[in-house]
Amino acid sequence: MSSQTVICCALRWASVTLGLLAIASCASHSDQVEQLLETNACPTCDLSGTHLQGLDLQRADLRGANLQEANLQQANLRDALLIGANLQQANLTRINLDDAILVNAKVQSANLQRARLRGADLRGAQFRGADLEAADLSHATVDLVALESARLCATVMPDQNVDNRDCD
Numbered sequence: 001m002s003s004q005t006v007i008c009c010a011l012r013w014a015s016v017t018l019g020l021l022a023i024a025s026c027a028s029h030s031d032q033v034e035q036l037l038e039t040n041a042c043p044t045c046d047l048s049g050t051h052l053q054g055l056d057l058q059r060a061d062l063r064g065a066n067l068q069e070a071n072l073q074q075a076n077l078r079d080a081l082l083i084g085a086n087l088q089q090a091n092l093t094r095i096n097l098d099d100a101i102l103v104n105a106k107v108q109s110a111n112l113q114r115a116r117l118r119g120a121d122l123r124g125a126q127f128r129g130a131d132l133e134a135a136d137l138s139h140a141t142v143d144l145v146a147l148e149s150a151r152l153c154a155t156v157m158p159d160q161n162v163d164n165r166d167c168d
Helices: 003-015 019-039
Strands: none
Touching: none
């Protein structure tokens, strides 16, 4: 087990009240986290609830991966393949998803505050309940209807206009 996997598990343990549950969760994901860190690819992997914040995963292949409730805060996933990935309820605060491909991704209830999605392909992505406050969608390809049920405040839209629809 790599030191990064140990750190992932330690962080996971610290974030859950029941230590035994966290240890079991880390053990079940440690091989897949290690695969991702070593090869920059883990298509269809179950990485739900993992702590991957701040990692450089540029050009990672995460097609069909389950990243539900994962913490990817400040991670670099520029040019990543996230086609059909499950990012529901994930912490994507300040993530770099510039030029990433998230076609048909599930992003419901995810926190995308201050996320960079410039030039990203978001066709078919589902954003219901997602928080896109201060996110940058400049030049992204997205069905604007999919953003109708997302929170937009100081959000830079694909046409580079700022949308303040949901600012309090």
